[in-house]
Amino acid sequence: MKTIVSAAALVAASLLAIPASAANLVLYTSQPNEDAQATVDGFMTANPDIKVDWVRDGTPKIMAKLQAEIQAGNPVADVLLIADVVTLERLKEDGKLLAYKSPEAAQYDAALYDTDGYYYSTKLITTGIMYNTSAAMKPASWKDLTKPEAKGLVTMPSPLASGAALIHAQTLAAVPGLGWDFYNSLAENGAIAAGGNGAVLKSVASGEKAYGMVVDYLPIREKAKGAPVEFVFPSEGVSAVTEPVGILASTKNADAAKKFVDYVLSEKGQEGFLKLGYIPARNGMKLPEGFPARDTIKVLPIKAADALKNTDQDLKTFSGIYGSN
Amino acid sequence: MHGYIKTGNSQPAWLFPFVVIVVLILSVLPLARLAMVGIAAFADGGVMTVLGEASLWSTTYYTVVTAILGTVISLVIGCLFAFLLTLTDIRAKGLLSFFFVLPMMIPPQVTALAWVQMSGPSSPLLKALHIAPPLGSPQPLYSVGGIALLYGVQHAPLVYLALRAGLMTLPRDGVEAARLSGASSLRVFRDIILPLSLPGIIAGAAISFVSCTGNFGIPAILGIPASIFTLPTLIFTKFSAFTSRTFGDVAVLSAIIAVISVVGLMIQDRALRGRDYRVIGLSGASAAFELGIWRFAFTPLVWVILFFMLAAPFFALLAGALVPAYGVPLTFKTMSLHAFEEILFRQAVTRTAFINSLSLAGATALCLLVVTVLAAYALTRRKDVVSRIVSSLIEIPYSLPGIVMAVSFILVFAAPIPILHVSLYGTIWIILIAYFSSFFAVSLKPVVSAFHQLDPALEEAARLSGAGFFRRLADIIVPLIAPAAGASVILVFLIACNELTISALLWSAGTQTLGVAIYNLDDSGSSDLASALSVLVVLMVVVLMLLLELLAKRLPKGVVPWRG
Numbered sequence: 001m002k003t004i005v006s007a008a009a010l011v012a013a014s015l016l017a018i019p020a021s022a023a024n025l026v027l028y029t030s031q032p033n034e035d036a037q038a039t040v041d042g043f044m045t046a047n048p049d050i051k052v053d054w055v056r057d058g059t060p061k062i063m064a065k066l067q068a069e070i071q072a073g074n075p076v077a078d079v080l081l082i083a084d085v086v087t088l089e090r091l092k093e094d095g096k097l098l099a100y101k102s103p104e105a106a107q108y109d110a111a112l113y114d115t116d117g118y119y120y121s122t123k124l125i126t127t128g129i130m131y132n133t134s135a136a137m138k139p140a141s142w143k144d145l146t147k148p149e150a151k152g153l154v155t156m157p158s159p160l161a162s163g164a165a166l167i168h169a170q171t172l173a174a175v176p177g178l179g180w181d182f183y184n185s186l187a188e189n190g191a192i193a194a195g196g197n198g199a200v201l202k203s204v205a206s207g208e209k210a211y212g213m214v215v216d217y218l219p220i221r222e223k224a225k226g227a228p229v230e231f232v233f234p235s236e237g238v239s240a241v242t243e244p245v246g247i248l249a250s251t252k253n254a255d256a257a258k259k260f261v262d263y264v265l266s267e268k269g270q271e272g273f274l275k276l277g278y279i280p281a282r283n284g285m286k287l288p289e290g291f292p293a294r295d296t297i298k299v300l301p302i303k304a305a306d307a308l309k310n311t312d313q314d315l316k317t318f319s320g321i322y323g324s325n
Numbered sequence: 326m327h328g329y330i331k332t333g334n335s336q337p338a339w340l341f342p343f344v345v346i347v348v349l350i351l352s353v354l355p356l357a358r359l360a361m362v363g364i365a366a367f368a369d370g371g372v373m374t375v376l377g378e379a380s381l382w383s384t385t386y387y388t389v390v391t392a393i394l395g396t397v398i399s400l401v402i403g404c405l406f407a408f409l410l411t412l413t414d415i416r417a418k419g420l421l422s423f424f425f426v427l428p429m430m431i432p433p434q435v436t437a438l439a440w441v442q443m444s445g446p447s448s449p450l451l452k453a454l455h456i457a458p459p460l461g462s463p464q465p466l467y468s469v470g471g472i473a474l475l476y477g478v479q480h481a482p483l484v485y486l487a488l489r490a491g492l493m494t495l496p497r498d499g500v501e502a503a504r505l506s507g508a509s510s511l512r513v514f515r516d517i518i519l520p521l522s523l524p525g526i527i528a529g530a531a532i533s534f535v536s537c538t539g540n541f542g543i544p545a546i547l548g549i550p551a552s553i554f555t556l557p558t559l560i561f562t563k564f565s566a567f568t569s570r571t572f573g574d575v576a577v578l579s580a581i582i583a584v585i586s587v588v589g590l591m592i593q594d595r596a597l598r599g600r601d602y603r604v605i606g607l608s609g610a611s612a613a614f615e616l617g618i619w620r621f622a623f624t625p626l627v628w629v630i631l632f633f634m635l636a637a638p639f640f641a642l643l644a645g646a647l648v649p650a651y652g653v654p655l656t657f658k659t660m661s662l663h664a665f666e667e668i669l670f671r672q673a674v675t676r677t678a679f680i681n682s683l684s685l686a687g688a689t690a691l692c693l694l695v696v697t698v699l700a701a702y703a704l705t706r707r708k709d710v711v712s713r714i715v716s717s718l719i720e721i722p723y724s725l726p727g728i729v730m731a732v733s734f735i736l737v738f739a740a741p742i743p744i745l746h747v748s749l750y751g752t753i754w755i756i757l758i759a760y761f762s763s764f765f766a767v768s769l770k771p772v773v774s775a776f777h778q779l780d781p782a783l784e785e786a787a788r789l790s791g792a793g794f795f796r797r798l799a800d801i802i803v804p805l806i807a808p809a810a811g812a813s814v815i816l817v818f819l820i821a822c823n824e825l826t827i828s829a830l831l832w833s834a835g836t837q838t839l840g841v842a843i844y845n846l847d848d849s850g851s852s853d854l855a856s857a858l859s860v861l862v863v864l865m866v867v868v869l870m871l872l873l874e875l876l877a878k879r880l881p882k883g884v885v886p887w888r889g
Contacts (some may be wrong), residue, residue, distance in 0.1 A: 028836045033851050037672050053677075053835045056849060061565045068564065068571070069833070072750040076834045131650070134460055153461050194550050198850015205447040205651030207460045218850075226659070227650035303679045323552050 010277035025256045027054040028062050028077040031243075032198060032218075035276050042272040049054050050256045058196045059083040059163025060168045070096070070250075071098050079260050081122065082115070083163025086243040086307045088119040091246070096317040097132060098247040100258050104265035112242060121242030122264050126278040127168040127296060128238045130219035131200070132229040135210035140234040142178060143213055145186060153210035155203050159318050162196040164241045170314050171239035171302045178236065183321050193322040205229050220290040231290075237298035239254040241279060336706055336795045344700045345715060350763040352718045355733035359509075362576040362736050375577045379556070385581060388555040390538035391544070392471045392585075398477025399533045402630065403484025404526060409623055410485075411492040412518065413614045416624065419888070423874065424631050426887035429482035430866050433542030434844050435859040436479055439638035440466055441546065442645035442856065450641040452654040466661060467551035472544050476537045477632050483536060485527030486886050491525025492518075494831055516656040524597055531593035535586045542840070546847065554801040556582045557728040557826065572736060586725060639863065645856035664857040675834060675858060679840035681753065682862020685838065686821035689760040690814040693768040697813065701769060702802065702828075705776040723766035726800040727826035734759045735830060751833040761825045768817045775809030810877045815873045819866065 029036045033056050057065065059082045069075045082089065091097050092114065099221045101117040112121040129139050137149040145154050159166035181197040192209075201219060205227045208250045216238075219231040245255040245264050263269045270280040277288045287294055307314075340668045366372045375381060406425050410418050428436060442448055445464035451457040465471060495518065503513045541557040548558055560575045616623060646656075649661040668675050700719070704712050722730050738758075740750040749755040779802070789795045803810070825840030832841045839862055847855035 001820055028834070032849055033674070033846060033854060037674075040673070041671070055674075055837075056832045056845065058849075064565050065833075069751055072748065073741060075749045132460060169817040171841060194552065195848070196850065198848075199550065200850075202651055202850050202852060207457070207652060208462070208464055222650045225650035226653050229651045233472050299556060 013282050024050050024253050025052045025079065025260060026064060027052055027079045027081060027260070029054055029056055029081040030059045030062060030083050031056065031081065035278075038276060039264065039269075042269060043260055044261055045258055046268065047304075048257075050259065052260070058161040059087060060160055060166070063087060075248060075250045077248055078245055078247065078253050079259045081243065081245045083125075083243055084167045085119060085121065085244045086304055087163060088114075088246045088313070089304060089308055090311075091118060091248075092116075092118040093321060096249055098169055098249045098251060098254060098257070099278075100254075100261060102258070102265055104262055104282075107267075107282075107284075108265070109283065112245075112281050114226075117247035119244040120261065121244045121281045122270075123243050123273050123281050124240055125243060126216045126233070126238040126240045126279075126299065127164055127213055128216055128231055128233045129211060130204055130214045130229050130231045131211045131257055132204050132207055133211075133230060134207070138230075139232060139234070141212060142172065142182065144234075145188050145191065145213075146182070148189075150189060150191075150211050154186060154189065154191035154212065155200050155209040156191060156193045156213040157197045157200050158187075158193045158195060159315055160324070161194075161199075163199065164239075165193075165213075166311070166315070167241050167307065168213065168239040169301060169303060170298050170307045170310070173314065173317075174302070174306075175300060180317060180321070183318070187321045193318070197295065201229075214289070216279075216298055217288070220288070221277040224290060225307050233290050233292065233297055237300040239302065240299045243278075290309065336703060338700060340709065340743050341703045341712075341795075344696075344703050345711075347696055347700070348463035348715050348718050351758070351765060352722050355730065357735050357763065358556065358736045359576055359579060359729070359733040362573060363580045366573040366577055367483070373576055375574050380559070381578075381581075384554045384556055384559045384850060385585075386583075387469065387548070387553055388538055388557075389585065391469055391476060391555060392534050394469070394473030394587075395476025395480065395537040396530055396534045398474060399480040399484050400526065400530055400636075402477060402481035403533075404488060405419075406481070406627065407485045407492060407525075408514075408518075409808070410577050411489050412495075413616050413623070415620070415627070417617060420860050421627060421631070422887045423483060423870070424635060425474050426480055426482045427867070428634055429820055430870060431863055432825055432843065432859075433475075433479050433540055434546055434825055434840065434847070435542075435642070435862060436638065437466075437475055437546035438645075438847060438852065438855060438859055439642040440471075440475055442488070442852075443638050443641035445749040448641060448644075450637075450644045450655070452655065453644060455499050455642060462492045464550075466546075466547050467553075469553060470579070472547050472553065472555075475543045475547065476533075476540060479540070479543065480533040481634075482887075483532045484526070487529035487532060488522060488525035491528075495521055514614075515618055527596045531589055534589040535724060535726070538585050539728060539826065540580060541728055541829060542844070545829075545844065556585075557726065560728055560732065561829060573741065575732050576736065579732040582726050583729050590724065603839060606611060614702070638789065639860075642856050642859055642863070646853055648853060651853075664853040665860075668854050668857045668861070672854065674837055674842050674845075678839045678858075681836060682822050682839040685753070685757055685760060686818045689764055689821045690768070690817040693765060693817060694772075694810055694814055697765070697768045697772045698798075698803070698810065701776045702798075705712060705773060719769060720766050722762045723764065727763055727824070729859065730759055730763050731827045731830040732744075734762070751836075753836040756828050756831045756836060758837070759831060760821050760824070763827060764817050764821055768813045770805060771809040771813040771816070775806040779805055811876060812873065812885060815869065815876070817867055819873075822869075823866065824863070 018069045027040065031039065036054050040054050041123065044050065060083065066075060067076055075190065082088070088097065097118045097209055099117045102120060105113055105120065108120065129142070129145065132137055135153070137144065137147065138161070139145060144150065157164050157165035159169050168314060169183065172182060173180050196213045197218055200214045201222065203223060204212040216231060219229045223229050245261050247319065251257050265282065267282065270282040270285055274280050274285060274288055279287055279291065279294065409415050410422055415421070437779050441464065443450055444466055446460065446462045447460045448457055468473070499517050500513055503517055539557060541561065542555070543559045544555040545561065546553060554562070556578055560578050562569055563575050563578070611825065644655050646664045647660045647662070649659055649663060653659050704716055734755055737757050741748040784797055784801055787801050792800070823840060824838065825844060828838040829844065830840050832838060837845070843855050843858050843862070846858060873885055
């Protein structure tokens with residue numbers, strides 16, 4: 001009996017210890033697990049007195065989690081590092097973000113951050129085409145994916161699971177000659193949309209599908225590790241997101257949160273992203289290996305205000321074509 | 326003795342009310358809240374919107390179809406093993422039984438992950454063996470058949486255990502009488518054993534069906550990529566796309582799952598009613614049949630089935646954890662421990678998840694034990710209607726799918742608790758309370774059976790000598806039921822450790838469980854990390870089961886599920 005009681009006491013103590021030792025900072029991010037951990041580790045090395053706990057999920061899903069917590073009156077996150085500025089712009093309009101003028105902003109192109117300091121872009125992530133090296137056709141343009149050679153072999157991330165995928169769909173939908181018609185003909189060609197970018201990478205690298213729309217760094221990085229994949233920047237151009245960072249207004253740790261923002265924008269933080277295979281947003285940084293020169297990458301424009309306004313409608317259009325997953 | 330002592334007053338006055346209050350909080354409160362939200366949704370027409378969605382009906386259809394197919398598969402495998410391992414003289418029964426029950430203890434999403442790694446063009450195992458299907462082949466498991474197959478594998482042990490319990494009490498003399506009259510083995514099996522084992526088979530089928538309808542891990546990994554949704558995964562995705570209507574919608578969906586489960590249990594009830602299965606004579610039908618020449622057919626068969634249920638998926642999982650990148654064939658040269666390094670030494674979530682799962686499971690098992698000992702004492706001493714109602718109220722949360730309980734507790738605790746102004750949603754405590762509720766019945770069962778074996782005279786003697794309730798508890802009752810209590814703790818610990826369905830809805834930053842960590846890693850595309858973590862979890866489960874096996878000699882019969 002005594003051992004049981006003392007064991008129970010031990011367990012109870014360890015349980016009590018969990019909330020007590022809880023992080024001073026909670027980060028919600030859409031970076032893949034390994035990258036999120038690397039970012040957090042880098043920050044904690046630079047700021048040993050701050051402990052960071054993080055949660056990773058696709059941007060739409062992590063935003064849903066946050067919304068549910070806000071409704072329950074208990075938002076857990078302090079800092080967001082998620083795919084696109086459109087989502088953060090909406091939070092800003094709802095008054096959910098904290099303005100902070102980071103001194104690091106001077107090193108950034110003014111188009112890359114909010115003038116009031118509500119959010120800052122941290123990197124450039126483009127969406128292009130990846131293919132399995134044993135695929136018969138080497139795609140060079142978006143339209144190649146609608147060719148008969150690619151019938152039933154194309155996969156893409158769902159905008160319901162990935163923030164980059166939503167921006168990508170909204171970008172292509174506005175390109176003359178592509179538009180929603182392009183998505184319709186892809187669907188007619190047997191393309192599917194399911195899961196996030198990680199699922200696309202897995203599916204193409206493993207040969208379940210031959211072609212995929214995907215964010216640049218995943219296939220470039222996996223190719224370096226020996227995976228049978230190639231990434232191409234299609235001739236029409238690529239869409240891009242900038243993975244902004246922002247602080248929630250409900251944070252109880254504003255100082256630590258501000259340090260986190262400064263860190264990811266600092267040269268050191270940006271070098272960390274570079275090492276992971278991302279194009280850093282900060283001026284004067286190098287490109288990761290495997291990327292063509294930055295001025296050769298043609299980024300298709302997106303009107304942020306329109307994207308914000310049309311998000312619900314665009315999601316509905318997409319779900320109408322590909323089913324709601 | 327009789328005229329002097331009323332059985333009722335041998336327990337303190339607070340005991341039974343205490344048990345009733347615990348049951349009210351753990352069972353009645355959440356389900357009543359769920360019912361309220363459901364009724365409110367009815368009143369404002371929200372139900373009609375939910376019921377009008379086409380996706381709901383396809384989802385319900387998939388839930389029922391996969392559950393029925395899964396139940397059939399689990400019946401076939403489970404019955405085969407139960408008959409062979411209980412009634413025949415097949416060799417290495419203990420070992421076979423241990424291996425056969427193992428899949429039940431492994432988290433379903435790990436099973437699904439392992440089978441995915443084992444089949445399809447992505448399989449590192451098939452690639453290493455150069456028999457992978459060509460480019461563009463679909464993953465065969467991402468289908469209704471695939472989900473049903475894995476339901477079958479996961480739940481076959483449930484059928485096995487239910488049927489085996491019945492077969493153990495089969496009268497030996499009936500079989501012997503038939504034999505003496507010259508009946509063949511087949512005849513004995515068909516005319517005596519099969520009719521008498523029907524209750525076990527029906528009970529097994531019902532448990533398997535209910536577990537299939539509530540399973541989340543398998544349809545989440547196999548169904549979502551192919552747009553095949555079952556009710557639990559639909560609830561999960563509704564939460565992933567949170568809107569103001571979500572709470573009402575999921576309440577209705579949970580109610581549908583609850584109805585399907587209850588219908589399943591009612592069919593079982595109906596099937597058993599009107600039959601009388603009382604048997605007389607010597608029980609214990611060990612080795613009623615000699616396999617003889619058939620040994621050479623059945624022995625390889627059971628080992629081959631076990632190979633495909635256990636060994637092959639495990640090696641596929643291991644292979645998936647050892648490849649350096651997706652799509653690279655696994656050879657001794659390409660093999661990499663990167664995923665294990667990353668998961669063990671870099672990912673903070675691993676440590677968080679192990680700490681959370683182990684302490685949640687430990688706290689659930691031990692705290693429940695304290696309540697269970699008191700509840701079992703009160704319930705076995707009192708034999709009135711109220712105590713029977715309390716017993717069945719304890720059973721309900723366990724027999725309902727975990728996702729229903731999770732939704733109920735979210736509804737209870739979504740808003741801060743009145744008066745205290747504490748919000749439990751998003752903390753680890755809401756998971757703990759949901760675990761208490763769901764696993765109360767698991768914890769109670771071994772302890773109640775130990776109480777039934779207890780001779781009340783010992784305690785009465787102590788009481789007559791003036792020992793108080795706690796003194797009797799510490800000196801007489803607890804030492805006598807200790808083995809059963811130990812088994813209860815380990816069983817609850819095993820189940821809670823591997824749980825995903827409840828925590829999938831209740832987790833938040835810092836409160837991820839092992840089940841959630843594995844699911845999220847796979848969902849984010851890091852299936853190498855998910856596989857590595859799964860391998861570690863499987864090893865942990867095997868170690869825990871071995872511990873229980875070592876303890877088994879000192880336990881009452883029937884407490885360790887896989888032992889006779």
